[in-house]
Structure formats: structure tokens, C-alpha cells
Amino acid sequence: MLHFILIRLARALLTILIMVTFAFVVLRVSGDPVLALLSPETPASVVEAFRQSWGLDQPLWVQYLRYLLAIVHGDLGQSMRDGRAAVVVVAERIPITLLLTVPALILNIAIGIPAGILAALKRDSFVDRAVMTSAIAGFTVPSFVLGLLLVLVFAVELPWLPSGGAGSIQQMILPVVTLGVGGAAVLARFTRSAMLEVLGEAYIRTGSAKGVAWRRVISGHALPNAAIPILTIIGFMIGNLIAGTVLVESVFSWPGLGSLLVVSVMSRDLAVVQCILLFVAAAMIIANVLVDLLYGVLDPRLRGTGRASGGA
């Protein structure tokens, strides 16, 4: 088990390193950062002083090492908009975003998995078709369209809920629903096919043939085996959820990480963008490690290998 965790950690660090290098390379390739920051009329001496003060006159590999060293020390530069440390600017938005993503993930799971199981058990019935049709619809309607539609209905036509902002439970409802529905659709579709696959296995037939109650066959044999591919897809969904918050926060003017990213991209506040990039990479890695550890819990065969065989 320790070996397994160590391998996961090494991989996680490698991914972070690739991400950091990606940010560094893209940043340098995209043009002279000094000229992007200062106006064209700035005198040459000022430009030179600026270059020196930021270490931009050093060779590229020195800059890269310095950059890595700074990141190890938690120094990710300063926001160009208000001069505070980028880490602080980003960190203070994280809890606000989690307020949306955690309930949305719970909503995903609470709707998606039961709906998928139901559709699989009642295959080709009316319930199945209804679930699958709404799953396809939920999955192809873009989140910002769904969000605006909800605003139009529940905030404009029926003035029940506020259309945006943060601070109260009422303001959370629409964004969480918007985020939750798309993921639930994906999860329902996937749960259904995972369940169908398992239900076709021989041990299910054996179980029901020897007289085990159907309910017990489902809960004791089918579900635990379908859980592994479902868990894989939940791991992937974390990424979708993070991407989804960017759009949904923008629709509902929710002051989280997504809104910060959009504003920073527009004003080309590179330190903040880079910092968000690293935070997202870290979040994805943590999610993946958690999923891998859960694989080990769910399936003893996977404990030694550190890799799920039956992934998506």
C-alpha cells in the first residue's frame, strides 16, 4: 500500500512539474513580458531597470530555475491589478467556489447514479427512455444557456429566486442546479451502461439462479462491481465541474475562482492566471489520487498495482 501511494505521489509531482513548465514556456513564448506590461512610450532606461528588477535579463534557464525556486517557496508573483500576492488573491476565492462545486457534485451523484441504475434495471421501458432522453438533453444544452433559462424562469418571470450574487442560500440554488444537471446527465448515462455491463455477467445469473433475492443480487453483487467504472467517471467529472464553474459563475456573477479567471484573462493578469492553473492542476491531481485510493478500497485486486484495469 505504501509503495502504491509513493508511486501516485511521484506521478502527481511530475504532473505539477509539467504544468509549471507549460506555464513558464507559454509565458515566455507569448512575447516580451516587459513590453506587454509597460506602455510603448516608456523610456529605455526604465525598461532596463524593470527587466533587472524582475530578473528578466538573466539567461532563460536561470529564469526557469528561479521560477521553480520561487514556486517551491509559494511565491507565485503578484497580481498586476491590485499588487497583492497572486496566491492570496486566488486562495481567498477558493472557498467561495467550493460553496458551489461541492453541493453540485453531491447533486450530480444524488441524481445521476439512481437515475442510471433505474434506467438499467428497467431497460427499454418508458422509464429508461425518459431518463436517457433527459440525460442527452441535459448533456447537450450548454451550462450557460441552462443558467440563463433558469434565470429567465425563476428570477424574471416568477420572481422567486435572485438572479445572481453571493451571500445567501437562495443565491446558491440556481448556480448549483445549473452545475449539477449537466454532470448528473453524464453520470446517469454512464451508470446505466456500467450497470448493464455488470448485469450481463455470469455471476449475476448464478446469483439469481440459486435463488438469491433480486434486491440482494443488485445491492450485493451488481452495484459493487459497477462502482469502479462509475468512480472513474466521477474523477473525470471533477474536471468538468471546475470548467463548468467558469461559465456558471460568470452567468450568476458568483465571485469565485471562475469569475476571477475570466477577469484575469481579460486584463491579462498573468500571475493570477498561472496561479489558478496550478491550483486547478493540484485539485485534479488530488481528485485522481483520491479516486485511485478508493479503487483500492473497492477492489482488493487493484491494491498492489496502483492502476485500475477497468477504467473508462
Added chain:
Amino acid sequence: MSDLSIGTGTTPKARSKRRLNWAMPVAVRLALSWICLMLLVGIFANYLTAHDFAALDLRHRLEPPIGFGGSPAHLLGSDELGRDVLARLVISIRMSLLIAFGATLIGAVLGTTLGFLAAHFRGWVEQAVLACVDFQASMPFLILALAVLAFFGNSLPLFVALLGLHGWERYARITRALTISAGAQGYVTAVRQLGASPWRLYLRHVLPNIASTLIVTMTMAFPDIILLESGLSFLGLGVQPPLTSLGNMVGYGRDYLTRAPWILVAPAVVISMTTLSISLVGDWLRDRLDKTIS
């Protein structure tokens, strides 16, 4: 994530049905008709409306569509600058489809090429390609795309190229796997023994054999790209004015959600219907052509 299947649970009964069933369900027919309609609108965009999509008409601002108190002059109403919503919609459809086609092609060509390279050279080339595939698959693409836009600024060619990077990893993964397994088949050995160059081998012999899988992958990547394009344009970080795209129209219409919802309803419906139709057709094609992708 459109590569999730609706019906992978193939029962023995379904498997024994050897004959391909080309009879189309009604939903797929409707979806195909919608796609054809959108293609026609895209091709003949210039001839479809009397208005110029950028022409201002400040005396007829925020006019509702016909049937909701509007005049026949603006069938779908007009926006905050008096521009005809129908004309903008038609031009936007063309723009969004062009971008999605361009980006899908870039992704397919890039991914397939890398897949061939990985399968041909094996060794560290393959490992490098697979590492990139893993990296791409593990990061939410929207975030990467936003970062690149922040670093490089925005222009239409860059935007299309950037969207082309979305989904390349699927083609790379599939091409690599299929090429490696094709290498074990007789025809590849035969062509190689006859002295064909790798180019000829891969483009003339392997590619046609794996094309159906790649085409299915493309139909499944296409809606994703439309969603991504409209999402970024909605945020104001995609297609820039005076050009317009479907996401762009929704984004700018958002400010008039209460006073003039028709500005954004029309493009929103078109985006949803189009991605829905292509997904339906893609699923159906996959079930017919290729059961291996799931």
C-alpha cells in the same frame, strides 16, 4: 465526454444480429434534417436575409419578434443597436460551424498523425505522446484554453487552432491502438514486404481501414467543440466583435435578458438543437459502424 455510450451493454441477442440495421429511428431522422438545415443556412447565409448583420438601425432598437408585437421587417426582432437578430443568427451559425469544422479537422489531423508516429516509432516517441495524452486528458481543457488566451491574446486563427487542440488526444489514442493491432494483420505485412514507404502504408492502407472509427470520433468531438466555442465566446473571450458567433450573441444578449430575451433565445436554441442533433447522429453512427468505442 460525449464518448459515453447509451447502449454498450450488448446482450448476446444483439450481438447475433449480423446484418447492419440501417433503419433510422425518428429522432435520428429529425436530427439529420436539423443538421442539413444548419449546413444549408451556413452555406447560403448571405442570401437568406435582406439585412446586413452589422447594419445599425437605432430607430428600431429592441423590437420584439413577429408574433410578439414586432413588425415583419425584423422577423426575429432586433437587438440593442437595432441590428436584425435573424441576420445575425444566420451569420453566427455560419461562423460557429466554420470554426467547429476547422477545429475538428485540426484535432483529427494532429491526433491521427501523432497516433501514427507513436505506433510507428514506439519507444520513447510513444511514451512522449502518451504522456501528452495523459496530461491533456487530465486537465479541464477550458481552463488551459483560457490560460493560452490570456498569454497570447486573441485572434481568429489562434482561436481556431486552440480549439483544434481540444480532443486531439482521443484520435491519438485510438489511432495508436488501432495501428498497432493492424500491424499484426496480413495486409500491413504484405504492403510493407512489397516495399511501400511508411507514408504510403499509413495513408493509403492503414488510414482507410481505421477511418470509420475516426469518423465516429469526429462526430462525437464536434458537439464538444461547438460547446467550447460558444462557451468561450459567451465569456467574451472567443470570437470578437464585429464578427459574431452563436455564443457571442448569447453573451451580449445576456445584458438584455429581462427587456429583450429574444436576442439570446434564438441562438441558445440553435446551439442546443445542433449539439443535440449531432450527438444523436453520432451515437447512432457509432452503434452502426463501430461498437469498439465506448
